[in-house]
Amino acid sequence: MIVVMRHGASKENVDNVIKFIESKNRVAHVSQGESHTIIGAVGESDIDPREFELLDGVKEVVKISSSYKLVSRIFQHEDTLIEVNGEKFGAGHVGMIAGPCTIENEEQIEECARLMASYGVKIIRGGAFKPRTSPYSFQGLGEEGLKLIRRAADKYNLAVVSEVMEIGQIPLFEKYADMLQVGARNMQNFNLLKELSKINKPIVLKRGLSATINEWLMAAEYILSGGNRDVILCERGIRTFEVATRNTLDLCAIPVVKKLSHLPIIVDPSHGTGLRDKVEPMSLASVAAGCDGLMLEVHNKPECALCDGAQSLYPEQFNELYKKLKVLAPVVGKTF
Amino acid sequence: MIVVMRHGASKENVDNVIKFIESKNRVAHVSQGESHTIIGAVGESDIDPREFELLDGVKEVVKISSSYKLVSRIFQHEDTLIEVNGEKFGAGHVGMIAGPCTIENEEQIEECARLMASYGVKIIRGGAFKPRTSPYSFQGLGEEGLKLIRRAADKYNLAVVSEVMEIGQIPLFEKYADMLQVGARNMQNFNLLKELSKINKPIVLKRGLSATINEWLMAAEYILSGGNRDVILCERGIRTFEVATRNTLDLCAIPVVKKLSHLPIIVDPSHGTGLRDKVEPMSLASVAAGCDGLMLEVHNKPECALCDGAQSLYPEQFNELYKKLKVLAPVVGKTF
Amino acid sequence: MIVVMRHGASKENVDNVIKFIESKNRVAHVSQGESHTIIGAVGESDIDPREFELLDGVKEVVKISSSYKLVSRIFQHEDTLIEVNGEKFGAGHVGMIAGPCTIENEEQIEECARLMASYGVKIIRGGAFKPRTSPYSFQGLGEEGLKLIRRAADKYNLAVVSEVMEIGQIPLFEKYADMLQVGARNMQNFNLLKELSKINKPIVLKRGLSATINEWLMAAEYILSGGNRDVILCERGIRTFEVATRNTLDLCAIPVVKKLSHLPIIVDPSHGTGLRDKVEPMSLASVAAGCDGLMLEVHNKPECALCDGAQSLYPEQFNELYKKLKVLAPVVGKTF
């Protein structure tokens, strides 16, 4: 934390700040500038900069941003590579996850799995527990859904990723899924993150609707600090004033995260835009911006989907996009 | 849902939309205007307006906003009045909740309870489980903290409100607390909300950092729809681009909510502003705007607080504010 | 500007930053902390912190916030008091500006002026040039409108405030108006601000839709730095994700601005909320939060208004509110 004193702050003001820093068991480093005096207070433990803003003579207080460690590129310089069922994310590889928003019934998930496998996809997505804004909306098939997607995936040699919503559901996911997804609304469900840090499967951690990149990396730190190093970050749009799209996809988060962290970052343009016809341009843009993978919603019959059909690709659309991505990736130096 | 056709859309376009509506088991109501054709599709079940946006000839699609029922003022015209330990929220009453951010140790919580009681407060707040952005920050005393606040509260005839973070903690709160608080990060933790709908204690439901008022009311609907009618909504600031304050307190949410719902709405200006010297003006403003209560952070020694000391009032400051509120409330027709 | 070096940054990294600072003709002040080295570069001229972020070993760079001088409370400790036609803003006084959104015709503005005067209002508002999102909307009566409001105001001993949209219109406002308003969309129209700094009439400077408080004060600095000290800041809502209201009224801007600056700050709850029935609670809240005045839209027949009728008060509603404000102001230590 750094305290910038006001131009003209008295010696008494400065001494008062120093004394306060020392009362917090920190060492104060004073630097007397031409127009401002700057006082640094560095150390490991927490200190709340706002406490200083209220002291006399203080112009502003700057917090050195919260220190994730394990997720930082300082801690580990090389990209983390995560491989699931032969599909690679990070370290120059672009991986693909595709499938329906929701597991609806045996026939639907079977058909989706068959289609995905036929296009070369190795990891299928599908929700069994659905976070829904309204208590009166379809809430997912639960364990039955997980069984259905597991069976379909096994038949076509696919891995399964699905969203876990609370601690009590973890055993089910240990049994039926290969990767666990944490949804945007749960990004700061710290108790859930702590439990996920103890399991042995990769976690896809979606960015919260109003989470800064720093908060997102701190959420990942919860998982790594408990022992699970396999976290894939997933950008899925932030909430802004713009209403033309469901969310505002923040693609610049890709190079920002790649600089700060060694973890792979993928993009979900289906939720990020909310409209099927925006998924292709945003998928291409994501790969061009340097992402390590994509998570796409595809449905065998989008117009009949129980949830989010409007943002689901038709199978043939997905196939066309998949081919374009294969051409694009090498142009930006990636393997896909 | 209402589909507005583009000026000049063909009859075929219109028929196509009607057919699609009917395939969803809805009745289409067509209204041929001067410049636009409008097609309504009303009914109880979900329908995703975005599916229509992609059809030819469609200008825009409008969703009739999601229908909370039990929280609505249509469903219940009179204000819900919630009373805890003699303190009233709603129906013309302004209630007060005050206490430290976090339960730190026996001496601190005891002293806080003594002070609160001496000022006339009837409900004390204090966190035992703390949602912290960093895994390396103090995470609260847990059950030990709940025991301490209960003991202190009993000594001074206070009721206790504290934040529950996950389903597994509910039994502890049933034992030690009189009201349960759901934090902003958990406002859409739907599994938690469902469980809280089954208990017999009032819930303080904080607004999510980027939650619209409609989403907030839908979250309350989760609790009411399971059988627990005692929900107090708590505005605590939303995330915007402004950095001068921790959050932007949306005080206009008060009259908006009062019009839409019968539930009491209180304000937490401590989290909403993040700075002690902004708490008094925002508390007065909240009451003037018509809120049904306040939740304030007060600490016996704010400069030593383990968490959020900068936004905690000094006991004497709180006492002064409390007196001013007593004068202000009747001016705007409220009992405090 | 303060450069925080990464934990483990090399001596060469540090020297490189120092050399770069010196190449900008600044003095570098190095403070070697336990875990981080901090380098300060203070001085008057501009320096762009982002240039340093790209240097090796740099963790983050912090800009000491841009320095408005003349608007600052450091520069002038006492509140600026602005008086127009006997109505006072600042230094403990709450002033009132009221009138229709737009000057529509002679009869309307005459009747509005008569009503305002009958309630005790001393300053009437009314737009002659209207900033409209669509080129096909009514754009105001122009000079004819200014003549009409001047004549009506003179008849009832009122002062006139109206919005100036571009430099070429200034002479008209010098002739017909007593105060000039700069709209939210023009808050950073720096050429206009510079010209307004040369005139002798008070300026009401509305906050931009996405302007931080710091940018707003810098815009006021443009006017003061050219010689015009009579600026009244006007909070009118910021743009956020919330759609229940037209804008989000940021009432905490009141205590924030009062601490940073000596200039009066008033609130426009009509534009800030966009709905007539939210104007009363937000007006009361603004005064309770410590504002120095209000600007309200009142129309003799709101349902016939050419513009913004939905946010205009009925005359009788305004009269009721005016009386309530008279009771409330002394409770928070203000004269109204």
Added chain:
Amino acid sequence: MIVVMRHGASKENVDNVIKFIESKNRVAHVSQGESHTIIGAVGESDIDPREFELLDGVKEVVKISSSYKLVSRIFQHEDTLIEVNGEKFGAGHVGMIAGPCTIENEEQIEECARLMASYGVKIIRGGAFKPRTSPYSFQGLGEEGLKLIRRAADKYNLAVVSEVMEIGQIPLFEKYADMLQVGARNMQNFNLLKELSKINKPIVLKRGLSATINEWLMAAEYILSGGNRDVILCERGIRTFEVATRNTLDLCAIPVVKKLSHLPIIVDPSHGTGLRDKVEPMSLASVAAGCDGLMLEVHNKPECALCDGAQSLYPEQFNELYKKLKVLAPVVGKTF
């Protein structure tokens, strides 16, 4: 405009709404649904939906979004192609504009022009009048700057684009520039837009910091409706809560605008990100997303730039990026 009546609204409520619509000289179209009655009021003139929200029995009111006409793809189905000095924007062509943020002196702009021409660039950018947040920052060279960039451009056969800040400056730009840029802060300076609608040079219209796509297209409509059809839209980032980048570049605006309008849309990733090392990934992403051009800041010596050096590319960096874009464009079906 569409009025949705509440479930259970009385016949009297419905009649009242109809009467009010008719008082505005509109025809009301009533559609009686199962659970809601919907009343449409279509027509050309303005009607403010909020006036209806305050009537009894009204659930919500929906405005059919404001109708730009000339910029719409309905009005003109084929892409508008704008060509300046042989550089094409739109209709499958990706154009390039590059150069320094600000014209600093003869040597700098000469050298920038020489470099740009050597890489194949045909349009140079450079600011003569600079919108600066602080009145104490460098405000640009003014007319002298325009003379310098014109001379340098002529020497190397380049066209010139520069930012016009107010009506009084237009004659200078008519004399020295080939394209005029409207900055983000002036996007809704409607008087300026109207004057620009009368000139014969293409306009680059930057998106406002908090402008919706709809407002942006309405601003373009101001220019087209006055007779100037050559408008290039420029996405340059919107203001959000994220602070890791200067702005949040909204790349999904590209496919959204391409669907709604025939006008070319280009991207300015220099302002959009604010950091040099984010310019390359965001440029590649923009082209992959389907943009019609790029506007990039390049400086012969970025570390000495008077303004925005941190977001300016080094000449060699620009050259590398330019080559990559040449490879990428055909992959997404564009000519560059």
